[in-house]
Amino acid sequence: MLKLQNIQKTFNPGTVNEKAALRGIDLELASGDFVTVLGSNGAGKSTLFGAIAGSFVVDTGAIWLDGENITSLPDFKRSKFIGRLFQDPLKGTAPSMTIEENLALAYLRASARRSPFSVVTSADRRDFREKLSMLDLGLEDRMDSPVGLLSGGQRQALTLLMATLVTPKLLLLDEHTAALDPATAEKVLALTRRIVAENHITCLMITHSIPSALSLGNRTIMMNSGKIVLELQGYDRANMTPEGLLRLFHDQGGSSDRVLFSTDVE
Numbered sequence: 001m002l003k004l005q006n007i008q009k010t011f012n013p014g015t016v017n018e019k020a021a022l023r024g025i026d027l028e029l030a031s032g033d034f035v036t037v038l039g040s041n042g043a044g045k046s047t048l049f050g051a052i053a054g055s056f057v058v059d060t061g062a063i064w065l066d067g068e069n070i071t072s073l074p075d076f077k078r079s080k081f082i083g084r085l086f087q088d089p090l091k092g093t094a095p096s097m098t099i100e101e102n103l104a105l106a107y108l109r110a111s112a113r114r115s116p117f118s119v120v121t122s123a124d125r126r127d128f129r130e131k132l133s134m135l136d137l138g139l140e141d142r143m144d145s146p147v148g149l150l151s152g153g154q155r156q157a158l159t160l161l162m163a164t165l166v167t168p169k170l171l172l173l174d175e176h177t178a179a180l181d182p183a184t185a186e187k188v189l190a191l192t193r194r195i196v197a198e199n200h201i202t203c204l205m206i207t208h209s210i211p212s213a214l215s216l217g218n219r220t221i222m223m224n225s226g227k228i229v230l231e232l233q234g235y236d237r238a239n240m241t242p243e244g245l246l247r248l249f250h251d252q253g254g255s256s257d258r259v260l261f262s263t264d265v266e
Helices: 045-053 099-110 122-133 152-164 182-199 210-215 234-238 242-251
Strands: 002-011 019-029 034-039 060-065 082-085 170-174 202-206 219-224 227-233
Touching: 002 045, 019 045, 019 227, 034 045, 034 210, 045 082, 045 170, 045 202, 082 152, 099 122, 099 152, 122 152, 152 182, 210 242, 219 242, 227 234, 227 242
Parallel strands: 034 202, 034 219, 082 170, 170 202
Antiparallel strands: 002 019, 002 060, 219 227
């Protein structure tokens, strides 16, 4: 479904600020895979997501999605079938526009059956309301409220819904609960688990929580210095403990910064 072949990216080559951010990344995801991604700051996790989403052109390698080579496809075209959430709840929505207007934009952008001149119908609005009610946040009764008035958790839940309103081929979650308080983060993670499972969405999720990395999805990869240094799935993953995974990472030369790999669930 997703195939990365020898992906390499160096920023500021030939200068004192040269940084080899991705070093020969090879990765394959089958349809419906939910892969959690661990790694210290600077390991290349967000850069990997940027390469997949088309935020920049990779130096070498190829990116295939659902049998199509998208290596040279610009980011705005990839956004029609790749959903992405960021750590900052302020990203991904237009704060001065209403909840309904944000949902309409997401729907019209991602729907392959709509033209840029399409309008949202009353049936679409009923569908928006129904899906908002599934978030259990009361947002279905605030469809005319500007998104800028929402809390961080409400906004991140809305962004998750917007990214999956039209089921994407791939969903990228870049520490999407890290900026939330623990209770809200737990609720957004529960929503994530349900939405991904119900829609059979292929997903990559960056996290700094080992328990979340081992409990969510079916595969875990760990990055260090721009490389994938560990991968767990099946029996090995099911029987791995947070302490054991942290030891494996240290054995690969990884360092624990920023309260990295918290043993508390996000």
